Amino acid sequence: MAQADWLTGGNRRALAVERIYSVTADLVSRAGFDAVSIDDVAERAGCSRATVYRYVGGKSGLRTGVLTRSSARIAEAVQREIGELQGSERVVAAITESLRAVRADAVASKFLAEAAPDEIRRFLAGSPQLAQTATVLTGLDTAQPLAAQWTVRVVLSLLIWPADSPATERQLIEQFVAPAFASGER
Structure with missing residues (x-):
């Protein structure tokens, strides 16, 4: 069975960024910034590490985006x-x-x-x-x-x-x- 596309229903970039930041904020609120990795975010968002890097950059991009x-x-x-x-x-x-x-x-x-x-x-x-x-x-x-x-x-x-x-x-x-x-x- 094919996996559903998690970026349907709007602008793919905006949906990806929102999902990645939302997942990151949830993980950070539970464990803190230092405990959250790109792997954790990608897994929880249902995407690859490459997708996280492509849309928001590395860990500093995640931190800046979530704090903003x-x-x-x-x-x-x-x-x-x-x-x-x-x-x-x-x-x-x-x-x-x-x-x-x-x-x-x-x-x-x-x-x-x-x-x-x-x-x-x-x-x-x-x-x-x-x-x-x-x-x-x-x-x-x-x-x-x-x-x-x-x-x-x-x-x-x-x-x-x-x-x-x-x-x-x-x-x-x-x-x-x-x-x-x-x-x-x-």
Whole structure:
């Protein structure tokens, strides 16, 4: 009996990439990035190693693709939560929701828990959309790129060294971060 084509019903490339990234994200959420191999992904996706390499590249391509998709999901969750908020209220909500969304995302939380600091730094440096996303989500002035970078650093510091509770984190953000953005509200 012939095996069914797993790439039917649309653009073959898009279907292959989506399936490969989906399988990778599932494997990473269970075992972590370092434990996942190209062989594992190919077997679980029902394709060959060559197909994985052809459509997404090697392990670094898998990592980048899965993290990029994870980042997009997180940004969408934050955007839904902040809605039409403005000013420092928006900044506080964006940061607190970012913390919650990253912690809830299996891929992002595994990456931050397991990756070496240099690896995290390389990913962040190679991701200019991160600061752009922070600018949009917090409502920051695009003429202030350092403010977006600083906001990303605040989120990362709280992810790596969390406060005792989400309430304490919110208090820290309201008391020490929000005032930095309140000057434009006067």
